[in-house]
Amino acid sequence: MLRFVLGRLVQSLVVLVGILTLTFILLQLAPGNPFATEKNIPEHIVANMRKYYGLDRPPLEQWFRMLGNYFVRFDGGESFTKDGFTVNEIIQESLPVSLLVGGAGLVFALGLGVPLGVIAAARRNRGADYLASSLALAGICLPTFVVAPLAIAVFALELGWFAPAGWEDRRLDWILPAIVLGLFYMGYITRITRAGMLEALSQDYVRTALAKGLPEGRILVIHTLRHGLLPLVSYLGPAVAGILAGSFVVETIFGLPGMGLHTVAAARDRDMPLLMGSVMTYGAMVLVSNFLSDLAQYWMNPRMRGAGGELS
């Protein structure tokens, strides 16, 4: 177990260095520069700015210093485009917004998707199944950028329950974006849960339990749920990071000051430090949630603990 954890840690560090290096190379190749504005800045001032941010050094040295910033000093440096803010400050401010909206969306998606999937599997090819499956497919097929404007029109503009956009003092404004974000994942979660439960319900031990006369609810919850949810857990590994790190579309439409918005803006404006910081945060979240997902599968699936002993 310890070997698995340590191995994963080393592997994760390699991946993180890889992510930063790849982003660095892409930005070096990309045309445009962060100081291009409508105003005509005199050449010597641009040169001074480049010097200030260390952009006049050879690329290899820049790359090395960038890695040092992240892995030794844990400091992303100053943003190019948001004057006076460091990358750490920007992320500290925007990550909680994305975490709150994403976390609520995830709870909504799981809270609705898992029961729907279980019911659909238990009532296969009957009314409840068709209803749950259509709901799931609607969640997948209706793009977020269609649902979001409609939700704003109905719940914010018509009914006035929420503010249509922005991040005001009203405490409940995060609910609408969270639900819109969660709907899409709810669709996938329902489908994956349904498929996993169908597989679990076709096992011989279920037939044995039925033959023994156990009630259906007990079989579903106690005997098959843990087995049936395995595919969902492996799906959640990468998905959770995607939800929590902030959706560009949802944040753009609802005007939330979250991570997704900053990431896209940083990529567009060539704000290298901020982009590095966002990419690093996202990458770290992917790695952590993949790791947790693997641990959960190990705990849920006795077969993985069996013959092989350790996780691969």
Next chain:
Amino acid sequence: MNEVNSVRELQIVEAVPGTSLGQDAWRRLKRNRLAYACLWALGGILLLCSGGALLSWAGILPDPNATHLDRILAAPGDGYLLGSDALGRDVFARILFGGLVSIAVGVVATLVSVIIGVTYGAVAGYVGGRCDAVMMRFVDILYAMPFVILVIVLMSLFGMNLFWLFIAIGAVEWLTMARIVRGQVMSLKKQEFIEAARSLGLGHGSILFRHLIPNCLGPVIVYTTLTVPSVMRLEAVLSFLGMGVQPPNSSWGTLIKEGADRMTTSAGLLLFPAAAFALTLFCLNFLGDGLRDALDPKGSKD
């Protein structure tokens, strides 16, 4: 009498030609009414979109880019089948034309991703060892990057035109395909028919492309049908963010974006393209599910 009957039956059974895996899968797909209907619906959508583009070109349908500033935001039916947009362009013609672009992006970018993913995964799985480890670590790195970053940087690197949009989307969507094919190849390469091919003196290239990859076709086809909708959604997201298809070209993504901006005054501008988009995704997803059941006899025994 009885005996004669059974003999005749025996002959009939012998006369039935053997069904190949493909025919078998096709038969199973046809039996799945919903998936089969979706296949027809997709064909219909494709025909309608390309036919519409052809008719506009021939002047029978209005030109999707012709502006009529005196007739902006017309209601559906009022001289326009589905109304007109803020520049007086015919929404119906624009949806058909935009659909052609969206479908083209979906198909071409998926093909790009399939070519990259299958080759990459097959080579990694076939070579194995340290090379495989390095190749798969690279996939891990790309997995842990926000895909939008990659697409944005690639697009700005090469310019925002349709060709590079295909490449950029294909370049981020091949990862799962590579993993699937790698797993398949790793389990296939240990089987006897590969050993036989090798003992006949075949080179690595022909073993890989003539024997291993064709045997992965089932999972590849299934995942490909499921990649098309996700590519189309990605294209729409990018167009929505203003980084995909550029005006005067339109796709369903840009139409939905334009519609969302004017949703409160004329809802049709949002609802019609959104409905076309959702219907297409719906059919692609159902077709993908049907294909999975048809190509995986083990899973569909119920």
